Amino acid sequence: MTVFRPFSNNEVLSDLQANVTDGRILTDSDTLNQFSFSKNLTDDDSGLAMAVIEAHSVKDIQGTLKTARKFHIPVVPQDQATSTVIGSDGIENSFILSTAKMNQIKEISRADSLAVVEPGVINGDLDKEVRKQGMFYAPDPGSKPISGIGGNVNTNAGGMSTVKYGATKDNVLGVKVVLADGREIKLGGRTLKQAFGYDLTQLIVGSEGTLGIVTEVTVKLLPIPLGTPVMGLAFFDNMTELSKAVAAIRISGVYPTMLEALDSNTVIALDKYEGTHYASDNGAMLIFKLDNGTQEAMDVINKLLNDHNADHIQVTQDATEQAALEKLRQDMLPAIFTGNQHIMEDMAVPLSQLAPLMDYIQDLSKELGVKIYTAGHAGDGNVHPSIVWPESVKETPDTVIIALQKMFKKTLELGGTISGEHAVGMLKNQWNNAELGEDVDQLQHQIKDLFDPMNVLNPKRKID
Template sequence: MSTDLTTLVLPDGELVTEPPVLAEYRLNPYTQETAAEGQPIAVVFATSVADVQTTLQFATTHHIPVVTQGARTSIANGAAGLDGSILLNLSRLNHIVALQPENQTAVVEAGVLNGDLDQAARKVGYFYAPDPGSKPISTIGGNIATNAGGMASLKYGTTRENVLGLKVVLADGRLLELGGATFKNNASYDLTDLFIGSEGTLGVVVEATVRLRPIPFGDTVTGLATFADVHALTHAVQVLQASGVNPSMLEVLNRVSIEALDEYEGIDLGGRGEQALLIFQLDVAVAGALDLVDDLLRKAGAQTIDVTSDPARTATIIKIRQDIFAAGAQYGRLIVEDIAVPLGQLAIVADRAEAIAAKHGQRLLLLGHAGDGNLHPDIILESKDGALPAEMQAYIDELLPFVISVGGTVSAEHGIGTIKKKWVPQQLSPAVQTLQQQIKAVFDPTGILNPGRKF
């Protein structure tokens, strides 16, 4: 039975049912793994909180699934259309409500882009720390939904550590105000934290109060170092972290990544056979830090070292890391994986990923945030379209159980969505899974919010 959408009257927004718009917005363009997509019945472009409340009240009454979207940059297919669903798009809720440097906070609507918030904050002497690779194009709401991380998470934490308060609309249309503008708040259960990473399954985040950080004072030390293998690199990472220099970035890249960057950038990082590359940064460097880092890396076995405090050279090095996905994609289609493991298991898991990829004839572009154990063991496919080849799926099916076996997680910062849902029962105990279902039932008793995602 079709639903009469003429009774869904939005206070401010736009309801669209035209097939070309539905065909466009039902997809998550950044989800590289081809997945079955559902056919939504409408897209709601909300421009006010009242639009969100009205849509959810209507959906609850008529038992219609609702998928919340921002910029549709999900890699895990977490915001694609479902059959018979309403796509609740928040990209027009894109206002920075307030910059409050006196509080070191900002209040933003869910559709504000991460990069836009950061640029606005820098104009008043602050910055927004979470820096996912999608920073210029992903929304704060989407970052909250997946607890997005990035290179600076090592020092400043993921999105979770930078969100102080939320406004959330529940499935029945109620508006909750959670947390606030204080850095400490122990008046209630931490419901703010519960919604971060929930992927739109508990409620719809419409506004956030986020923490801003003062722009660091002093010199920044940035560098590259190459190593004979990832074990030597991991040792160097441990030495740097134990030294007290407090790095803000420690990024690892494997041999394939080095070769891809050399070709893409027209540089020579791997001309001497280097197998692993470390990109690092200290955003606040005390006197003598540059020489100390250089000395520590040499003693840890670095083959080549390029350490600088020059802003121009720093920008070049950071661009190298930012370009790695484009460098890999020059060869075809990049399938992005997202895992995290205990720090002591990093080199072991990297080795196993290399071995499994070789076993199944796959080309492994391995990179990640070495300082917090977050790896992206990605595969380059020559074919840009179609379903994953059997060999690629076999790689994933062998790698992820190993990650779980060493105490790791199958998703660190990209979310579960539909792509990784089948691995959740292997990682989480039955008791935890049941509790998650019970929690969802409290906030979304009719199960309309992004059903079939997360768990």
């Protein structure tokens, strides 16, 4: 069918140029391809953008939205583009609005225990800067060295330290947001408590850019704990036994800052990738960390590990050795994915259901004959089963899709969520009714309509 458009791309871009005066508008094919398609994820529902707007100011964001409203152009917010769920890939003939260059740390207040930053500030860079003043920024996603605070806010990023310090939502005090109609509003503030009005700050956190464009974030800082950090390893026959030990440690009162689990398949892959020999120790590996390894705390840890049949327990206070253990966990993905096609998932269950989920994943792998590597943040019930298949097989095998569907359904059956920390994007946006229920699913769409009645902000991401 012939479609008669009332405007050309050149007219749209001319209007955009008039409205974006501080930043850059990029339309060359190399840039459009680079920003439209993530390295590991392309999909029929992503496409080549019309333009990439490199915003340098709030005015650029407002100008972009002005043109988008006028011509009904989808706007895809993008920070450092580390999304794993097709949350910031291009949409055909969309504007990709990048805030990566809005990367100034505006304020660090030790007295108020907070920092005020632009969205493009890298998580790890902020942490390094505030540590110079005896503070630290707690959220520690696996992408800490490369992900931006704005993206962390949009996805409610979690990570290894969530077990003690919470996810991004637990560390955000306030945000500034440009709404779809161009207004910049301030939500939350600088106080550690705030009970006035509806909590719109937390509505924005995790909204994946579908309700507004984050322009500023006020985050909570914490003082660097006293004492000597301790890290350790322990090995178990399987992930089920490891999960039981984690549940016991989690409620013991020692407050670990890290409880990371890697199954035997992952440990074998890491040995091959790193040239280590951990797989010979036993099956599943637990990496744990305490901010302050007092003798009393270590006695509790050792007793609980021994009670749950842990082997080859190793503990270190050496900073270099601890860094090597953290790198081991961070290298999990390249160790698994190198030379393979893959899908990494992100489910979370109540702690009491972690062991049953681990049992189910192991049984499912055998039942369907698929290779599943399971690791994750066991201390908060968040697991990342990764399914791999030969690189030569370009189409996702049916058994992989069936495995994912079954894992999702089992997770919901156990009272969990199918998105613990990676957000929803395009990959899981059709599961809203299954996880949230019909009434809440409808309410989600009503909220979207209120904030963005023209549906220009990241359409079909987060909710279908």
